[in-house]
Amino acid sequence: MSHEFPTRAENYSQWYQDLVIKADLAENSAVRGCMVIKPYGYAIWEKMQAVLDQMFKDTGHVNAYFPLFIPKSFFSKEASHVEGFAKECAVVTHYRLKNAEDGSGVVVDPEARLEEELIVRPTSETIIWNTYRGWIQSYRDLPILVNQWANVVRWEMRTRLFLRTAEFLWQEGHTAHATAEEAIIETEKMLDVYAEFAEQYLALPVIKGVKTPNERFAGALETYCIEAMMQDGKALQAGTSHFLGQNFAKAFEVKFTNKEGKQDYVWATSWGVSTRLMGALIMAHSDDDGLVLPPKLAPVQVVIVPIYKTDEQLKAISAVADQLAAEFKAKGIRVKYDDRDTHKPGWKFNEYEFKGVPVRIAIGPRDLENGTAEVARRDTKEKSSMQITDLTLKVEHLLEQIQDNLYRKALTQQEERTYRVDSWEEFETKLDAGGFLYAHWDGTPETEQAIKDKTKATIRCIPLNNKTEEGKCILTGKPSKQRVLFARAY
């Protein structure tokens, strides 16, 4: 496949779209808005899943599975939830097809109409809290710390691979607690898990904060989020954790007997990340030559390519390469030895660079004589000759360095493009150039909306532990007590 595609500077949006497709990560399907996640993309998602799943288990959570379908009436039970969610959904109305009488194929059987329509879950609070009613009687049944890995559907009109698709994969945690305090601790704990995952694995520095009421999850009392900066200076919400209060417990009549013997409604949280993180990963680190993957999530961390002319040379190189590969594997390093004779080394170099393999090792006959190998790192493109005898240790260290370098590079860019702005003119200019803007806001939803209408910028979050500071709203000039984080966002 041709790797011709625009540079980031030419057209960032097209660069992303082309990269996702040409690097075999995902593609659009025959169903509008639904994507196919191809094996190379899915392998990265599997790595993310494995790490997150372990982090959830280490914090006491267990997995379960709830139905794909939700009865329509469930959505009406939590008033603000229905406003935020029930609108753009896939609706199942029938349960049978039949042969068309004219033999042209199949048609929906009008006699197989459901009494109550079913909604393909856009999120599972309603069906889960309806289930929890049967699980919870006493404080002894609490907390419930459940996570679900699932597909969900939101009928988005404008879709973009990984970032916004009608169907996507995600995990959704749904926990139930005896007290508000405990639920808030859980909400914040899971935000920390997401932030740690983003920084340690995605190599992506994030800002932790809470959403304004306007931007809260439908049904939440507080929505916590992590916000990351992409290379064009735009923000991407990389995870959310919601304190739901007793809203869903009240909607679905989930009560428990507390230690004092009194009945009370249960307190709830929910939290999720999705295949959107794939978009974040790609947009944050990749360059004009293709993908750049953090070693911890790269399906292949090290590729070994033999350079040879004769079969004898290949045989000698393979002996060394096989030995090396075995050593890498013993250290838990994901290595591939590509000795295919159908492609030239130059083609392979190009291919693995494009696919974002963090470390490439080339071994030729002269290397063998010298006991060396040529080691190239994907992030900086630096090459160096290394002794084969201590290659395993050095490459292990190099992978850590690359992971660290990607994080520091992203952090530097985030810091360099984060501004404190105090005038509307500067606000607009800096926004057009791309970046995170800390600015004063008068605290009203009307001003928030007016700023969005004028500039397409939204309040990404009110950062946690935000400093109070006297100031004037960037738009209205009214008094403000703190700066909030503005940006245009994906």
Added chain:
Amino acid sequence: MSHEFPTRAENYSQWYQDLVIKADLAENSAVRGCMVIKPYGYAIWEKMQAVLDQMFKDTGHVNAYFPLFIPKSFFSKEASHVEGFAKECAVVTHYRLKNAEDGSGVVVDPEARLEEELIVRPTSETIIWNTYRGWIQSYRDLPILVNQWANVVRWEMRTRLFLRTAEFLWQEGHTAHATAEEAIIETEKMLDVYAEFAEQYLALPVIKGVKTPNERFAGALETYCIEAMMQDGKALQAGTSHFLGQNFAKAFEVKFTNKEGKQDYVWATSWGVSTRLMGALIMAHSDDDGLVLPPKLAPVQVVIVPIYKTDEQLKAISAVADQLAAEFKAKGIRVKYDDRDTHKPGWKFNEYEFKGVPVRIAIGPRDLENGTAEVARRDTKEKSSMQITDLTLKVEHLLEQIQDNLYRKALTQQEERTYRVDSWEEFETKLDAGGFLYAHWDGTPETEQAIKDKTKATIRCIPLNNKTEEGKCILTGKPSKQRVLFARAY
């Protein structure tokens, strides 16, 4: 929760249903036919997934993800597929809800009708082969060895937890090959993977065979299957692997250029197992006291219960138990130390027995004095006193013994209830008592159907490497060349 439920002898079907619910494996949901898989049940499914996923990867497969929805017209493209599948499906006709004008909740927005209805996948051959058309040009693009973990929906009218539900979880492998031979080898290889998984992990002996044309997967040229015997002597199909020929390639125009430079249609296989295996696992080994789980799939393999009266005793026991637990974990054994003071030892014994934990260790003050512990195995209920010093090694060995014992027990029952029958009278008698019957069949679909109508027995399979043998059909007396396997089935 009360553990009162019928014995297997009293009511096998109710015994199963109650066990699934009371052991916290799964329950029915608010959506007809859809189940909730509870954390304990899901933990077992996760173990199955992990093992199968590794077996698929070890045989060269990669995972990917395809859309949940399939355009209705896709089902009409493969003639026999539409006959077998397109009928009982969940059909999405609309993509939006709106507030009811009378304020009563939400209604389907009639203006948001889809041009073409979407079917929630009952299986993914059609959408995947439509996708493969874009992936395959030349023999160099083959084979494609892809697996998908997904949820699927088949609108079953009579459902039973795990065994038959409207939505279920499964994996579906979909491979593409350059030759029929290669595709057949793949089909058989995956059948072997399933059989190995059933025998090594589920502790379930299986009969490998091929289905009769009547029982083939819709669109397959040959359906291979593994059939297991449950404790009531009925059969359960535990996995299928299909050789699809060029049917789907022709339906979706998937051609490739072969090594000779000629265009040909691609050869296909598909293979799958589902959460149905949970039903097989439960029905095969459990007893009138609750679940019996093979150690390899048990979420908790060993539980340690302290027996004490004073805090001092508990402290002394806990010191030993914590040390033991650490040793078990170091050996990869899943251990739980249950020192809750909210429940008595007797309650805990009962609970873990009911939940099928393979090994229970009880430690009391007198044990401490003697340096011993009481070890009870779930399968045989045998108890013995063991020296704590070599407990880890002994328990490790015991877990292997239990795994092995469950398999041998199931094999013995299968052998004892497998009969060669030559008269119709015996056929009916043996069938009513429950069992696998090897009988002659004249090879016609009409006779197969007549036997099914008379007895509810189906031909489970024609065993692989079946011996040829002259005989007379059990029903019609017409000549037959081989015996086939009859049974009533789940």
